[in-house]
Amino acid sequence: MVKEVEGPEHGEFSARDYHDPPPAPLIDAEELTQWSFYRALIAEFIATVIFLYIGVTTVIGYKSQIDHSDPCNGVGLLGVAWAFGGMIFVLVYCTAGISGGHINPAVTFGLFLARKVSLIRAVMYLMAQCLGAICGVGLAKGFQKSYYVRYGGGANEVAPGYSNGVALAAEIVGTFVLVYTVFSATDPKRSARDSHVPVLAPLPIGFAVFVVHLASIPIDGTGINPARSFGAAVIYNNDKAWDDHWIFWVGPFIGAAIAAFYHQYILRAGAIKALGSFRSNPRN
Template sequence: MEGKEEDVRLGANKFSERQPIGTSAQTSKDYKEPPPAPLFEPGELKSWSFYRAGIAEFVATFLFLYITVLTVMGVSSSKSKCTTVGVQGIAWAFGGMIFALVYCTAGISGGHINPAVTFGLFLARKLSLTRAIFYMVMQCLGAICGAGVVKGFEGHAKYELLGGGANSVNLGYTKRAGLGAEIVGTFVLVYTVFSTTDAKRNARDSHVPILAPLPIGFAVFLVHLATIPITGTGINPARSLGAAIIFNKDKAWDDMWIFWVGPFIGATLAAIYHQIVIRAIPFRARP
């Protein structure tokens, strides 16, 4: 028994707690902070990797809209909630596709698949303005094509009857409530993206295997559960724009500003919170 106690004491001394509960984060710099991306990087335009990343964003957003809008329309066409996947199924479709697509494209483009995510990362100087604009354009084009393929499969009449998977503020909610839901929902998503891709966190928690696409996809799933009843959940301007362009009815355009302004405000707040409050980058002493 004494031998076992000695082993426990030895192990406690040898493998001390790296960050005891209730203490602040480590102060020793055991990671390498990546340099901020330049605002303009003309050299990117001559690189194949730049265009390859844009194509990856296009294809990923195309597949994202194809699967998710089909799921939404499948639920809309059902006469009984018992015969369809329901709201939970829609949330799983969005979250699951983000998980799969981020996993597939993270090593090529970073796996943004969302102009709000791209905008938030641009504000944090994680990518150049050139790349950010290119990504947003490719994401929107991919979303339009994905929604267009869904319409081709469903047929014009059925597609319009089921609403085309377009976002709008639902009855019983004000536009202010819809805007607030989009801001908070996008904040959750972009903050999760920052946290799971943080260089310091990866170094500090390297002993804990973290698959970044998993918490990002799970965040999308949870936000959809909360906000589908309010706005149908946008938190992705490309997703809202693609469905609206193909559906092309007043209902889809009336609230479109909410699905752009809300996500961009949410992304901005997430970038400010993570960079200034969590990481305190502007207050860090320069070596």
């Protein structure tokens, strides 16, 4: 929203009631000397451990329940989707003020493309998330050892009857929905415009993960998070999981890039603003 203010000396000018943070530097070596940076890495690591532990144990528990009893018993696919979406809601709420609550390399990649984080932070977050995912799935295997291998270890694989192309498209669309929601829920302009509406940013993000899981669990188990797929593939270490693994990196990164472009350059009119700034520069 723009307010027109008139002053006796300066005439009319536009004053924004929100402020976009300046773009993050591409390389910010000073971050490596700050404790807050390492605290953020620890937060991303621990959050991803918890996320994968809860998610994978829920998947394995669901599969063991339908194998031993009536398929209508247990949490069902709806419960699996709630486990992933609910944990993202909780963990983003807990870590947003420390690390930004990414818990997903695709989210980090999208924010990096939008110049919200530096390259150093993006790479280090990705490493912390992947390591956390491996540890989280390792914990799940330890607690569900008798069922872990029998029920697929929570690994993402393209389901029978679906092609790699369909799975790739599902990952692109699903990650677009998630990352677009992240941008929209954390947009400072939206917060200023809708300040009268109490919106808790982690809630729509968690719901986005929930509904995407409902749509794509039957296709490939739902990745939309390369760290989640990587951790499960490392611990499960199955040929099928590794053969399909590229889908769960390429798809989410493409989806995140499209979401970043759409939000920054279409909805926020970044391209038009840049063109207007160029045109307003005086010629030499």
